[in-house]
Amino acid sequence: MTRPLGALAGRTAVVLLSGGLDSGTCLAMARRAGARVLALTIDYNQRHRRELDAAVTLAKAHGVLRHVIIGLDLAAFGGSALTADLPVPKRGIKSGIPVTYVPARNSIFLSVALGWAEAAGASDIVIGVNALDYSGYPDCRPEFVEAFEHLANIATRAGIEGTARFRVHSPLLRLTKAGIVRAAVEAGLDMGQTWSCYDPTPDGRHCGLCDSCRLRKKGFAEAGVPDPTDYAR
Amino acid sequence: MTRPLGALAGRTAVVLLSGGLDSGTCLAMARRAGARVLALTIDYNQRHRRELDAAVTLAKAHGVLRHVIIGLDLAAFGGSALTADLPVPKRGIKSGIPVTYVPARNSIFLSVALGWAEAAGASDIVIGVNALDYSGYPDCRPEFVEAFEHLANIATRAGIEGTARFRVHSPLLRLTKAGIVRAAVEAGLDMGQTWSCYDPTPDGRHCGLCDSCRLRKKGFAEAGVPDPTDYAR
16 A cells, blocks of 8 residues: 555564665665664575675665565476576567566565564565556556455454554555655665666676666656666666 | 365366375365366475475375475564474463464465466465364464455456466365365375374374364364374373
């Protein structure tokens, strides 16, 4: 839901942190709002493992309570250019669901976040999904976030004991990529610490051509904010 | 949902297989119904790791297409006697949610199963949750299974492209433990190959006193079926 993150002041929240621009912005926003952050990164054996380093840097820079990187080898199932030996498209963003979609990824990530939140006595989860300038993924839509929040409040103690309800915060849901860049600036995020590229070059740069790089470039350009990214193309 | 598993004849289904009596029964039922089975076991760093061996034995005995054991260290979060250094209760089943509840475990397991199902082009998932003779876990209730099935059909390609809807089958949902034992006999399950105990003895036997052992004993006794289990007590 796109509730204002101000409600997180003084509260503990699990923030899903991939290391990308969107999740980095969420982390900075949550910290700026005064939340105590449990940062959760999933190492799902993704092709762009470079983003895990970015997650470590971001968690340190923003003073999280604890950062957990948990392994879950989704490459065992494949089904995506990010987890199987399939080429990452480079010719521009097409309509429809692209091959970089990872089956059920955000359901898995939110479920793991829910597990940590409940174990830690926290009721707030933050995820940087975005339904405007996005890649056509089904699990980045408002109805997905709503359905998960509904599930969370049935699947847990809250559903039986009537304790505090879980809230899934998706503050970027209705922003353009330019709006996200502006929100990142406002929240004090060093965007040079974030990593977006799905298919880094051998010398460790953003490829500049994958959908994620294209959206990143577009965001900076439309926001009129200097882009610190080192793109190969 | 408690749809008859006969609908699975000739279809590929992901079956969540912990190695316990309930999931073993689901596996045997799905195979007996003619399903091609992808068996999924999650090694969540549970105290009763012995159940993973049972899962391997069961998967082999029932001729699954593929058995994946995937690691996901929920002990990183704790919050349960199965994943943290907390004693497993031995004094009988109490009302309320016991300390062996693992936060969001079934949401996580079903999400991972959904990821495999979608990657494999399968639309059916089978889980052995049970809402009658169960341990008071919130994620074993009918409303939980319904909420997850709803989520599954929003979170995936099916939610956008209108492809086959996902179905979450929980054939044991409304059975007593005795009913599960009878269903297991009918499906040809060698129940001696299953493992239920939360807190195995050092010499590798069922403790006989934890909630899971008590429910297992009760099931066999009430069904009038000889119990092959080697209990320490």
